[in-house]
Amino acid sequence: MPITFIDIERQKSARIALLFIFLIVMYFFVTFSVFFGVSFFFTPFMMREGLFSGPSLLSVGVIFLLSLFIAACHFWFSSTNVVSSIMNKLAALPPDPKDGLHRQFLNIMAEIRVASGNKAKMQCLVIPSLSMNALAADDLKGEAVIAITEGLLSRLSREQLEAVIAHETYHVLSGDCRETTLATSLFGMYVTFFEKMRDFSDDDRRGDLAPSFLPLWTLLKLSELLSMFISREREYRADAASVRMTRNPLAMAEALHLLSRNWTGGGMISTGLEMLCIVNPVAGSLDETEGWWADLMTTHPPISNRIGLLLRMARINPATFEKRRQDIGGPESTSWVPGQWVGFALDVKKQWQGPFSMAELVTLPWLNPQTWISSNSVQQAVKASEIDAVRDALTERFAADPPASSFLVCPACRQPLREVAYEQTTALQCDFCGGLLVDNSRIVRIIARRAVPCTERVQALARAVLADNQRAATMRQLKKAGRRSMAGYTCSKCSNTMFRTFYSGAYLIEIDRCNICGFTWFDADELEMLQCLIENKITSRIGTI
Amino acid sequence: MIAVVWILVGFIALILTWALYIYNKLVTLRNDVKNAWSQIDVQLKRRYDLIPNLVAAVRGAMEHEKTVFEKVVAARTRAMAASRMQEMAAAEASLTSSLQGLFFVIEGYPALRSNENVMHLQEELVSTENRIAFARQLYNDLVANYRTGLEVFPDMLIASAFKFLPFEYFSAEALLRAWNPDKFAGYERRN
Numbered sequence: 001m002p003i004t005f006i007d008i009e010r011q012k013s014a015r016i017a018l019l020f021i022f023l024i025v026m027y028f029f030v031t032f033s034v035f036f037g038v039s040f041f042f043t044p045f046m047m048r049e050g051l052f053s054g055p056s057l058l059s060v061g062v063i064f065l066l067s068l069f070i071a072a073c074h075f076w077f078s079s080t081n082v083v084s085s086i087m088n089k090l091a092a093l094p095p096d097p098k099d100g101l102h103r104q105f106l107n108i109m110a111e112i113r114v115a116s117g118n119k120a121k122m123q124c125l126v127i128p129s130l131s132m133n134a135l136a137a138d139d140l141k142g143e144a145v146i147a148i149t150e151g152l153l154s155r156l157s158r159e160q161l162e163a164v165i166a167h168e169t170y171h172v173l174s175g176d177c178r179e180t181t182l183a184t185s186l187f188g189m190y191v192t193f194f195e196k197m198r199d200f201s202d203d204d205r206r207g208d209l210a211p212s213f214l215p216l217w218t219l220l221k222l223s224e225l226l227s228m229f230i231s232r233e234r235e236y237r238a239d240a241a242s243v244r245m246t247r248n249p250l251a252m253a254e255a256l257h258l259l260s261r262n263w264t265g266g267g268m269i270s271t272g273l274e275m276l277c278i279v280n281p282v283a284g285s286l287d288e289t290e291g292w293w294a295d296l297m298t299t300h301p302p303i304s305n306r307i308g309l310l311l312r313m314a315r316i317n318p319a320t321f322e323k324r325r326q327d328i329g330g331p332e333s334t335s336w337v338p339g340q341w342v343g344f345a346l347d348v349k350k351q352w353q354g355p356f357s358m359a360e361l362v363t364l365p366w367l368n369p370q371t372w373i374s375s376n377s378v379q380q381a382v383k384a385s386e387i388d389a390v391r392d393a394l395t396e397r398f399a400a401d402p403p404a405s406s407f408l409v410c411p412a413c414r415q416p417l418r419e420v421a422y423e424q425t426t427a428l429q430c431d432f433c434g435g436l437l438v439d440n441s442r443i444v445r446i447i448a449r450r451a452v453p454c455t456e457r458v459q460a461l462a463r464a465v466l467a468d469n470q471r472a473a474t475m476r477q478l479k480k481a482g483r484r485s486m487a488g489y490t491c492s493k494c495s496n497t498m499f500r501t502f503y504s505g506a507y508l509i510e511i512d513r514c515n516i517c518g519f520t521w522f523d524a525d526e527l528e529m530l531q532c533l534i535e536n537k538i539t540s541r542i543g544t545i
Numbered sequence: 546m547i548a549v550v551w552i553l554v555g556f557i558a559l560i561l562t563w564a565l566y567i568y569n570k571l572v573t574l575r576n577d578v579k580n581a582w583s584q585i586d587v588q589l590k591r592r593y594d595l596i597p598n599l600v601a602a603v604r605g606a607m608e609h610e611k612t613v614f615e616k617v618v619a620a621r622t623r624a625m626a627a628s629r630m631q632e633m634a635a636a637e638a639s640l641t642s643s644l645q646g647l648f649f650v651i652e653g654y655p656a657l658r659s660n661e662n663v664m665h666l667q668e669e670l671v672s673t674e675n676r677i678a679f680a681r682q683l684y685n686d687l688v689a690n691y692r693t694g695l696e697v698f699p700d701m702l703i704a705s706a707f708k709f710l711p712f713e714y715f716s717a718e719a720l721l722r723a724w725n726p727d728k729f730a731g732y733e734r735r736n
Contacts, residue, residue: 100664107672114584115679117577158671247682361656362606393605421661 019183020075027067027074035063074186082139082185086273092125092147093441100424101153101449102126108158109146112165115245122146122172126153128444130534131265132258135276136168137181144172149265150448156255163242163252167278170241176234180275232301235278239306249313253321256310260303275299343375345384362393366420369394410435411489411498411512411521423449427527434524437492440513443520446527447534454532462509462529463538469508493517503530506539567703574691578712581684585715588676589624589637595673596621596644599666603647606657610650616643630713641674681715688712 095102109124125147132152138144146168171177243249265281274280280300288302311318343361369385384390408417410430417428423446428437488500491514498512509530512521600614620643624636657663692711695704
């Protein structure tokens with residue numbers, strides 16, 4: 001029995017061979033039925049010609065060889081480049097080292113690598129989605145990947161994320177993820193194909209599927225049996241291994257709890273990938289039940305059981321856990337002490353911020369010599385450059401770290417844009433009109449993160465704008481004008497026209513998008529409004545107009 | 546007579562094979578421990594390099610907190626100078642606790658928390674702290690593994706014949722990471 005984590009034996013799984021046998025049997029039945037279906041069709045003809053013979057040993061042998069050949073081809077084609085094709089399907093991207101949370105993700109990966117004895121070589125990727133899930137994939141070439149959604153990355157604490165990554169690392173190290181990945185890819189292509197067919201037939205109102213899809217349908221039903229191979233136990237084992245690595249059962253329990261209470265990606269993570277995930281993205285009726293039938297037909301154990309086991313490891317009462325979980329997140333305290341120098345500063349949105357002590361003021365990232373400062377020592381507001389202490393500090397700061405300005409100009413007012421930190425990533429802001437130019441890949445990240453709470457003003461504004469846009473959109477639809485994208489600003493980068501559309505059908509916030517450069521322009525407050533709408537789940541309601 | 550000789554030869558061969566196997570196993574375990582130790586070293590160096598940067602970044606904004614800085618800097622110097630294992634473990638523990646004090650103070654300054662550079666450095670240091678803890682956890686696990694290999698009978702015969710020496714644990718504190726009461730503050734115990 002291995003004592004430490006690093007010498008867990010990689011079980012060279014016999015199950016991969018089992019999968020192959022399953023594949024052969026499946027193809028054998030399909031080919032067999034097709035062959036005899038066809039021969040049945042021709043029976044009258046063959047009877048007349050005297051050619052008919054029943055299923056002979058020879059024909060069965062030929063069919064067997066044929067199915068062996070097809071199975072081998074299938075196995076070969078679907079086991080090459082599995083990981084990259086799965087990741088393409090999910091549009092996963094490597095983490096951005098300039099982004100605060102992504103850097104934390106990279107750091108945690110490095111930590112877990114240390115904890116597991118520097119054995120695992122794993123790539124890490126981020127899935128740009130608001131859902132909360134994590135998955136690991138590993139193919140026969142040994143290309144291992146751990147992917148985490150933006151939603152999970154932004155809503156878990158550091159310790160919880162550590163536990164989740166340790167869990168996924170165990171899947172890769174123990175090798176159980178390899179057979180799961182292979183199983184996914186072996187049958188995934190049929191599932192995708194079948195779903196496309198169904199969509200296609202729905203569109204044309206042709207009713208149900210044509211009978212020619214019967215073999216395909218059989219394949220699909222057979223592949224559903226695949227979940228029998230994937231045991232529920234492996235999730236329990238990975239949870240336990242995560243505890244062994246991080247020695248923190250509570251964080252794992254909390255992470256699972258959060259996962260169970262949020263959207264885990266049903267509809268986004270395509271069918272066939274659920275068994276790679278940490279929790280099942282598509283909820284099923286058997287998920288939270290036990291017994292041999294549920295064990296056989298599902299891929300994940302009940303989350304309540306998993307949390308229960310973890311809490312037992314931490315020796316914590318489930319009721320206390322529930323109570324404590326609601327208490328997490330108290331009010332924040334400020335370090336302001338009366339009697340000291342206190343200043344307020346006017347920010348780029350023309351709002352007074354503060355109170356700050358001098359030491360705090362000079363570290364404000366948006367402070368520049370032109371910022372208006374009012375303080376308890378001077379009656380009038382003055383420019384920051386007129387206060388000696390602030391000027392000295394700013395001089396020092398600019399000498400050490402010149403501000404990152406951009407060569408791009410604002411699409412609305414043609415002023416140079418400035419790079420600003422926004423929700424732990426960066427965006428380009430126009431100081432003049434307050435608009436933001438955001439790389440499309442960062443929009444999901446910004447929306448997923450909730451470090452900056454939305455103010456009441458933004459919320460009220462968002463509701464008003466939403467109602468207004470809803471009315472306008474409805475009017476347009478009534479007039480049969482259809483969806484239109486209107487030409488607006490010119491792109492800062494390529495000087496082509498940007499298109500003005502709504503962010504989505506539900507969140508009617510106007511944005512300007514350059515389809516060539518992949519930039520989106522938000523006028524002042526628009527990005528905050530969008531964040532606010534999505535965070536508070538405010539959608540347009542038909543009844544309100 | 547010849548049969549007896551053959552049996553004897555076979556017996557000796559068996560013993561030799563067993564001895565070889567145990568010897569190789571012990572060498573592997575020992576090398577694992579050494580490797581884990583070098584990992585701790587790498588992470589400690591990383592921490593020594595990061596600390597001055599963080600101190601420089603936050604010093605300007607926290608004039609009143611001189612004692613905290615002094616503690617961190619002193620602990621760092623002591624840890625870097627330590628040579629013996631136990632001495633080093635103690636110095637590292639005090640460095641960890643003084644750094645935690647610094648993080649705690651930083652938490653009280655909203656302006657520092659919104660400073661990108663400080664947050665970056667703090668994240669790097671937190672990550673390094675974790676890596677050290679994990680490396681130490683691994684080292685101790687491996688030492689335990691190796692020590693078991695040395696002490697079980699009859700492997701101990703080989704171990705003592707070839708002078709395999711036990712390694713020290715990094716500190717008892719690392720083993721306590723498995724059950725850290727502070728981590729579960731706010732929860733009622735089940736039993």
